[in-house]
């Protein structure tokens with residue numbers, strides 16, 4: 001196997017920006033209009049589950065109206081072409097899957113899955129837009145359901161984090177696309193790759209805390225920078 005055929009990718013909200021999905025930080029970001037503490041913590045959900053669900057229901061509608069962009073599509077193609085390839089995402093929007101990616105390591109869960117607040121069984125998919133009632137109820141026990149996403153102060157799903165760590169430690173090349181690299185533990189994955197000797201390439205129109213540490217920072221939007229990088233990489237491979 002060509003050693004460079006071992007690629008790990010970490011994506012964040014910026015990869016879906018050109019699809020029309022709002023990011024969290026930066027101009028137009030969700031945290032400019034809403035306080036994270038009021039909406040994306042277990043405390044907020046306990047205090048006012050309906051308010052939190054209204055926010056998620058609104059975002060589900062917004063995302064449902066968006067389409068994957070060229071960057072999502074390139075990653076789906078990379079999965080088909082590159083021998084050892086792992087796509088790790090912090091996004092909950094499901095756009096990677098809609099672009100054709102089969103194996104996606106979802107570090108922060110999915111906005112399209114719900115789970116029982118009483119944890120009576122596994123999470124389930126629910127793509128209805130809008131949801132009704134709010135909060136939606138667990139089909140097994142009738143308790144309120146919650147979005148199967150990771151809020152601040154909650155642990156990441158163990159299997160996903162483990163899969164991400166293994167892929168990052170093994171990869172020869174890591175692409176970091178559209179993340180502010182502020183939220184832990186995801187933000188540490190590129191540092192781990194560097195420590196293990198991988199080449200790390202960042203694609204982001206803005207500088208991040210990673211920019212000075214990586215081997216290459218491509219300051220372009222993902223839907224331009226990633227197809228450009230992929231084409232050059234394929235030409236180099238031939």
Ligand code: BJW
Pocket residue numbers: 011012013014015017018023024025026029040090091092108149150151152153154155156177178179180181182183184185203204205206208220221222223
């Ligand atoms: C473009 C673009 C274009 C724009 N193309 N790019 C260690 C140190 C300090 C704190 C902590 C720590 N360990 C844990 C913490 C606490 C906390 C944390 O990290 N806080 C920091 C903010 C300080 N972490 C946690 O609580 C995590 N849990 C955990 O660690 O458990 C163990 C533990 C518990 C308690 C104490 C200690 C340990 C859980 C984090 C869960 C994050 N959840 C959210 C919400 C998910 C559900 C939902 O969507 O509603 O996940 S918050 C939000 O941020 C979301 C994202 O996945 C995540 C990351 O954001 P992302 O993707 O980077 O987006 P943005 O908006 O920040 O950036 C967009 C970027 O795109 C920008 O750079 C733009 O320039 C760029 N861009 N257009 C390419 N066209």
Ligand code: ZN
Pocket residue numbers: 116117118119120121138139140141142143
């Ligand atoms: Zn239940």
